[in-house]
Amino acid sequence: MIAAAVERALKLVDEEPWRRERVLELAPVLHRAVNPGKIFAGSQIVPVVLGDEQRALEAARGLQERGFDVRAIRPPTVPEGTSRLRISLNALHTRDDVSALAAALDTVLGR
DSSP: OHHHHHHHHHHHHHHOHHHHHHHHHHHHHHHHHHSTTSOOOSOSEEEEEEEOHHHHHHHHHHHHHTTOOOEEEOTTSSOTTOEEEEEEOOTTOOHHHHHHHHHHHHHHHTO
16 A cells, blocks of 8 residues: 555656645745745745744644644754754645744744
8 A cells, every 4th residue: 555655646746746836836935934034945844943842832832723733843853952843835735824824923932
């Protein structure tokens, strides 16, 4: 079953290039919205480094309460003092989704 799923996923890459294009279009928009002034790393996974583990957990909880599935990543997965939120885009997200998430993050972080 795993091999069949991988085979189908690889076919989708060719059959539905809009998915990749959409993510590549939205990723820098999300990054600029949640990490102003920081360099975009070129991934659909956008980290928001908060440093403090408790702050990351509280921010993730606040975003989840607002309907966003954002996870806190903390030690030992990342080095001590670099706890962060992990935001992952997919092709079905919209610019409105990105704007709503950025606004919710600003609220949760008190920015």
